[in-house]
Amino acid sequence: MKLGILGNGQLGQMLETSIADQSDITVNLYDLRAFDETSLQQFLNDNDRISYETENIPAHIVSQMESVEEKVFPSLKALKTFQNRITEKNALRAAGIDTAEFHAVNSLADIHDAVQKLGLPIIMKTTTEGYDGKGQFVLREPSDATAAWAEIGNRELIAEAFVPFIREVSVIGCRAENGDIKVWPMTENIHHEGILRYSLYPAHGFSAEKQAIAERYIEQIATSLDYVGTITLELFETEDNLIANEVAPRVHNSGHWSIEGAVTSQFRNHMLAVTGQAITDTASKFAAVAMINVISDEGPTAAGEDMSETYVHSYGKEARPARKLGHVTITAANTDERDSKISQLEGLIPTGVWTK
Ligand code: ATP
Ligand code: MG
Numbered sequence: 001m002k003l004g005i006l007g008n009g010q011l012g013q014m015l016e017t018s019i020a021d022q023s024d025i026t027v028n029l030y031d032l033r034a035f036d037e038t039s040l041q042q043f044l045n046d047n048d049r050i051s052y053e054t055e056n057i058p059a060h061i062v063s064q065m066e067s068v069e070e071k072v073f074p075s076l077k078a079l080k081t082f083q084n085r086i087t088e089k090n091a092l093r094a095a096g097i098d099t100a101e102f103h104a105v106n107s108l109a110d111i112h113d114a115v116q117k118l119g120l121p122i123i124m125k126t127t128t129e130g131y132d133g134k135g136q137f138v139l140r141e142p143s144d145a146t147a148a149w150a151e152i153g154n155r156e157l158i159a160e161a162f163v164p165f166i167r168e169v170s171v172i173g174c175r176a177e178n179g180d181i182k183v184w185p186m187t188e189n190i191h192h193e194g195i196l197r198y199s200l201y202p203a204h205g206f207s208a209e210k211q212a213i214a215e216r217y218i219e220q221i222a223t224s225l226d227y228v229g230t231i232t233l234e235l236f237e238t239e240d241n242l243i244a245n246e247v248a249p250r251v252h253n254s255g256h257w258s259i260e261g262a263v264t265s266q267f268r269n270h271m272l273a274v275t276g277q278a279i280t281d282t283a284s285k286f287a288a289v290a291m292i293n294v295i296s297d298e299g300p301t302a303a304g305e306d307m308s309e310t311y312v313h314s315y316g317k318e319a320r321p322a323r324k325l326g327h328v329t330i331t332a333a334n335t336d337e338r339d340s341k342i343s344q345l346e347g348l349i350p351t352g353v354w355t356k
Contacts, residue, residue, distance in 0.1 A: 001024065001025050001026070001048045001049065001275055002025075002026045002028065002046065002047045002048045002049075003025060003026070003027050003028070003047060003048065003049050003050075003051065003271070003274065003275055004027075004028045004029075004030060004043055004044070004046070004047030004049070004050045004051070005027065005028070005029050005030065005050075005051050005052060005053055006030050006032055006050065006051070006052040006053065006054075006057060006061075006065075007029070007030070007031075007032055007052055007053035007054045008029035008030065008031045008032075008053075009053060009054070009315075010313075010315040010317075010324070011053035011054070011250065011251055011267075012029045012053040013029070013315075014251070014256075014259070014267045014313075015027070015051075015053065015251065015267045015270060015271055016029065017267070018259075018265055018267035018268040018270075018271055019267075019268060019271040019272075019275075025271070025275055027271075028043065028046075028047060030043045032054075032057065032061070035061060037064065040061065040064055041064065041067070044064070044065065044067065044068045045068070047071075048071065049071045049072075049073060049274060049275060049276075050065065050068060050071055050072045050073070051072070051073050051074070051229065051270070051274045052072075052079070052250065053250060053251075054250065055079060055082050055083050055248065055249050055250065056083075056129055056131065057079070057083070062076065062079065062080065062083075073228045073229055073273070073274040074225075074227050074228055074229040074231070074249050074250075074274075075225070075226070075227070075228070077225065078225045078227050078249050079249055081225065082246075082247045082248070082249045083128055084127045084128055085125055085126075085127045085128075085130070085158045085246065086102070086104055086127050086156075086158055088246060088247055089102055089158075091221070091224070091225070091247075092221060092244050092247070094224065095217075095220040095221045095223075095224040096220050097217045097220060097221060097233075097244050098241060098242070098243050098244060099243060099244050099245075100123075100160045100161045100162075100163050100236075100243060100245075101117070101118050101160070101161040102118075102158050102159060102160045102161070103117050103118060103158070103159045104127075104156070104157075104158060104159075105124065105153075105156075105157040105158065105159050106156055106157070107149075108145060108146065108149045108153070110159075111124070111139070111145040111148060111149060111153075111159065112142065112145060114159035115139070115142050115145070118159060118160075118161040119161065120139065120140060120141065120142070120162075121138055121139060121140045121162045122138070122139040122159045122160065122161065122162065123136060123137075123138055123139075123159070123160045123162060124136065124137040124138075124139055124148050124152060124157050124158070124159050124160075125137075125152075125157065125158050125160065126152055126155060126156070126157055126158075127155075127156045127157060127158050128156070132194050132195050132322070133191075133193070133194020133195070134194070135152055136152070136194075137151055137152050138162075139159075163236045163238065163243050163245075164238065165236035165237055165238055165243070166237050166238060166239065167188055167189075167203075167237050168188070168189045168190075168191065168234065168235070168236060168237070168245070169186050169187065169188050169189060169203055169206065169214070169235050169237050169242070170186065170187060170189055170199075170232055170233060170234050170235060170252060170254040170255075171183060171184075171186050171214035171215065171217065171218055171232070171233050171235060172184045172218075172230060172231070172232045172233075172251075172252055172254070172255040172258075172266050173215075173218035173219070173222060173230070173231055174229065174230045174231070174266070174269040174270060174273055174279050174282070175222040175223070175227050175228060175229070175231070175273065175279075176228065176272070176273045176277070176278060176279045177228050177273065177276050178278070179223070180278065180279060181218065181219055181222060181223075182264075182269065182279050182280070182281070182282040183214075183215045183218050183219075183282060184255060184258055184262055184266060184282045184284075185201055185202065185262075185282075185283070185284045186201070186202075186203055186206060186211060186214055187199040187200055187201045187203060187254050187255075187257065187291075188200045188201075188203035188204065188206070189234075189254050190353060192349075192350050192353045193322070195293070195295060195322060195324075196253050196254060196293055197292070197293055197295070197349055197350065197353055198290060198291060198292040198293065198342070198349060198354070199253075199254045199256075199257060199290065199291045200288075200289075200290050200338075201257060201261065201284060201288065201289045201290070202288065202335070204335070206237075210237065210241075210242055213241070213242050214233070214235060214242055217233055217235075217242065217244060218231065218233060221233065221247065227249075228273050228274060229249070229250070229270050229273045229274050230250060230251050230252075230255075230266050230267075230269060230270035230273070231247065231248070231249055231250075232247065232248040232250070232251070232252035232254070232255065233246075233247055234246050234247075234248070234252075234254075250270075251266045251267055251270055252266070253291075253293065253324070253327075254291070256291050256313070256327050256329065257289045257290070257291040257329050258282070259311070259313075259329065260289075260311050260329050260331055261284055261285060261286055261289035261329060261331055262281075262282055262283065262284055262285060263280065263281040263282065263283050263284075263285060264279070264280045264281055264282055268280075269282065285331070286331040286332060286333070287332065287333055287334050287335070288331070288332040288333070288334055288335045288337065288338035289329065289330065289331050289332070289338065290329070290330045290332075290338050290341070290342050291327055291328070291329050291330075292327060292328045292329075292330070292342065292345060292348050292349065293324055293326075293327050293348075294314075294324070294325045294326040294327060294328065294348055295322060295323065295324055295325065295348075296319070296325070296348070307330075307341060307344060307345075309330065309331045309332065309341075310328060310329070310330050310341065310345075311328065311329045311330075311331075312326065312328050313326050313327050313328070313329070314326040328345060328348065330342065330345075339356045342354060342356065343356060
């Protein structure tokens with residue numbers, strides 16, 4: 001089978017690598033930045049099935065994908081739903097999943113309506129194309145409305161009530177064509193300036209009740225869309241609940257630990273699912289795991305070279321401010337051992353963001 005993946009960044013590359021042992025599957029990556037209509041159509045026609053590494057696919061490309069709709073996995077319906085924060089939240093709610101209260105904003109006047117409805121503070125976001133916290137504005141006072149509209153407005157926005165969360169966690173699952181669903185153990189995710197810096201498994205003190213809520217959420221959203229492939233839910237943990245923030249219809253940075261840390265990685269199960277195969281065990285192989293992003297002008301190659309059970313992934317990208325250049329995964333026999341290894345790699349994490 002020939003599988004085409006739209007996007008040739010690190011996610012596409014890790015997807016390709018994860019299935020390299022299956023010689024009957026040929027993986028082709030399409031560079032979306034080098035798009036032209038003819039080469040894309042050729043790519044869509046030449047491959048037996050199509051998947052994608054990102055939901056940030058421009059509308060004109062999505063409409064071209066419609067010509068081969070039946071061979072796109074996850075489905076175009078899922079892709080379109082999760083491309084827009086409003087249709088995304090509506091789908092989550094329809095599937096019985098809690099989200100922040102929200103209000104669609106198409107004008108300055110709508111911002112004032114949102115303040116009436118949601119109170120303050122409010123997080124304003126562009127409905128499409130946001131990533132790493134880009135395209136967002138925190139409204140603290142009604143008088144911030146004009147600045148918010150000037151900075152990110154003049155396009156469709158969503159206003160979200162601020163969720164007073166304890167911390168951020170994510171749950172990643174995979175659904176096969178036969179409806180089988182497998183869910184990876186959850187991680188706690190620590191962000192800095194809108195970018196994921198590191199993920200920890202297990203999430204300290206995370207209750208079995210909350211784990212069950214997260215697994216139910218994944219099952220409900222994946223089943224409701226007849227979803228095929230790996231799917232990620234970013235969640236806010238509150239005192240007694242989990243509130244869905246957003247969905248990624250793809251593998252996710254917070255699941256990179258699963259390459260070395262789990263029996264089957266998020267990448268491999270995605271590839272198995274989108275090629276119509278059965279998916280396999282998602283359990284963790286270790287008592288404790290950490291994934292640290294390498295985001296700096298220094299390459300990741302030196303990091304942790306002489307530490308045992310430390311795996312360095314370099315994406316081979318040129319350094320640019322705030323760009324993810326690679327990641328390091330640490331496996332350990334317990335959380336204390338994990339945390340002492342993280343402390344040795346502290347240089348990868350901004351000052352004050354690693355608190356152990
Ligand atoms: P990424 O692609 O990196 O996940 P994004 O640009 O898609 O980011 P979000 O995940 O929606 O943006 O938001 C970025 C961060 O802003 C969240 O991880 C969270 O820390 C904060 N945030 C977003 N929405 C809310 C909310 N409603 N209440 C409180 N905090 C929020
Ligand atoms: Mg997010």
